[in-house]
Amino acid sequence: MDWNIGNSAILILSSLLVICAVWRLVRGHEIVATGKYLNWLLIASGMTIIQVILVDAKVVNAFPIFYVFFIPWQFLAPVFFSLLICSYLDRMWEFKKYKKFLLAPFVLFFILYIVLKVNAFTEYAFFSKAISLTIGAEWDENLAVLFAFINGVWNYRMIKNYERSLLGVSYKTVVEKTNWLRVMYTLLVVLCSVWILVILYLKVTKFERGMMAYYPLWLLFLGFYFVFLYIGDRHLKTKREEEKKRQVAFETIITDFQIEGLNKIFETKELQNIIDGDTYDVTRILSFFATSLFDKRNIDDVLWDIVRNAIGKLDLEDCVIYMVDKERNVLVQKAAYGNKDKGTRKVVSPIEIPLGEGIVGTVAKTCKWECISDVHQDARYVLDDMQRQSEFAVPIHDEGIVLGVLDSEHTEKGFFKKQHIFIFQLIAKLTATKLKQLLKKESTTITNDNGYYKELCFLLENEKIYKDPDISLGKIAARLDISITYLSQLINKISGVNFSDFINDYRVKESKRLLTHPNYTSYAILSIGLESGFNSKSTFYAAFKKHTGVTPSVYRAKAPFES
Known part of the structure; x- marks a missing residue:
């Protein structure tokens, strides 16, 4: 074996990185998907360096069995970085859309690794040792750095698409969400550029001292991963705390009847973004669209x-x-x-x-x-x-x-x-x-806890909008910013009566109260009907008898006055 201070230090640091990430996964330190992908990124990156060090120190020469456990981690690390970004930005659908392309290099080299292992254990029965080294070293490394770059461009595009989708949200909110990813992405691109320079340097100088030229690069990568672990962990913790606070605030805001109506259509995070960026009266507009489609x-x-x-x-x-x-x-x-x-x-x-x-x-x-x-x-x-x-x-x-x-x-x-x-x-x-x-032939139903219905009842009971003789479905729908059709269905479904009977029920209750109130003993019965929101004697008498079974005059004569 060929150990030195450089490869020994790198092996210790990369092993610590892997152990730390595995420990965090086992402990469930990060229960959210983003944190898990961060840990898997660190494991894949650390294992890539460990495998190379085992080759550099000639450990695999002394113990060939180690080759059996080698897998192309270098093609998995960029995939986990993409998973981390997609998870954090709530764009997992985009990863699912392209996952075949993202995983293709890993699958290809996984198969190649199996072929190389079989070839080595059969004493190069299929192709020569030189060809095996070319595939396992040059092809492997060159394609890995190329894939890392292509993956980086894809990740950058993902971040930009996410920012474009948040045009209604303040610039500060967008920057706070993506800035740390941009910093990590930039550092990773710089390191990949250094990686390419090292490869070119080795090609030009025909460096013959093994992999020692890579030692500084690996140390830089390890430093980056430890910094990524620290910054990522701190940022995710901060975001979780902020998310809890926002959730508490959101649960308060969501009692707003318009937001409550949209809650069945948009996910919580989407609604929070709408609320954060609601400078264009978005909830009012969306509320109308949603109810109109009902x-x-x-x-x-x-x-x-x-x-x-x-x-x-x-x-x-x-x-x-x-x-x-x-x-x-x-x-x-x-x-x-x-x-x-x-x-x-x-x-x-x-x-x-x-x-x-x-x-x-x-x-x-x-x-x-x-x-x-x-x-x-x-x-x-x-x-x-x-x-x-x-x-x-x-x-x-x-x-x-x-x-x-x-x-x-x-x-x-x-x-x-x-x-x-x-x-x-x-x-x-x-x-x-x-x-x-x-x-999918899914149906939507109106339930008794409907937010729009609650708001309608509030307007009737507290603002007494039924006293307006010209009140109509159209007026109330405009007040609630919902469609007329939806409002009509809402009233029919929950109250069991049509709009006219629903409003007249409130008017009759009000007229019954006034007919028996001592302050209104001198009021004519018709005046009380008009005061309650009816627009004529005939509609007042007809509605009153329909709801009570008697005329207003009979009701006043029989009912005792309130004290």
Whole structure:
């Protein structure tokens, strides 16, 4: 064996790194997935260095059995780094989408390692020792550093996509979320660059002193991993504490009837981001969209409802939804509002766009939104019903699987602003959720603890809005920022009566109270009816008798006055 101070120190440090990470996993030090992936990243990185040191110190020459346990950890470490980022940013769907490509190098070299081991134990029966060394050393190392770089670019793209998706959240919030990952990513890229320089140095100088030229590099990598462990652990602990505080605050905020209504559609973290960035009255708009979709039972109804409400609530000139035709690999216009619709729920002169072509086709292929301030400067622009100046398109997707595209154009250059991007992404998420429910034939029900119903009862009991003789479903729906249809269903389902009987019940209770109150003994019966919200004698008498079985005059004569 060939031990020296350098490889001995590196073996001790890398072993400590692995032992520390394994101990943290065994103890359950990190119960969240992000922490577990951090520990696995450290294990994979530490084991990579340990295996190389065992070769450098010629331990495997003395004990060939060690070769049996060698696996290509160097191709697993970048994968765990990607897992860590995806988990932390709540984008695991993106990792699942590309995991075959991310794991392919590891699988390939795992098979190669098996072949090399069999070849070595059969005294190189298949190919020579020189070829084995070329595959196990040069190919291994060169492809590992290349994979680390490609993986780094993919991770950087992931971070940027995440930041783009949080345009409605303050810049400070985004930076606090991603800054530590950026620092670690930058350091890792620098180390990979040094790694390449070392490889080039060895090629040029034909260094003949074994792996000693790598010692400083491995020490730098080990230093990085220990720093990563410290910073990552501290950051995750801080975030967990902040998350607990936010959860407490969120549980208080969620009693807001609009937020409570959205809670069944968006995940907790998504709702927290909406609340953090709610500078555009997002909850009010989303609340209306969500309730408007409640009673929709087929895909066409959902799509037409979305485009109609987008025009009405966001002051747009045009809104189109394209759906993916998987068999023909094209996008088909399924719903439109503006010039493309003539009021018959039929798209005028519908066009089809191949996936990957045009702005809309690019969005469908990449699953990333596009905001074009001036379409004249973009060769991808596809002219539809008329020439416009700006365009915005956002994918409608379910965990990375694109279902369609929500698209809008405007005659004003640079019309689409930050708030449009933020709200459109949430509307696309809302649409995808509803489509998913329909495809899975899941039903949504109204329960007695419905937040909108609670708010309605509060308005009736405390603000006494029933006293307005012109109160209507439309007025109350506008007050609650929900659709008229949903409000009607809400009242029918929970109270068991229609809107008119529901409101009149409150008015009758109020008139009964006034009819027996000593301060109102001089009031005419009709005046009491009008005071309670009825708009005529006939409606007052009819409703009163329907609810009590007697006329107001009989009720007043029989009932004792309150003291």
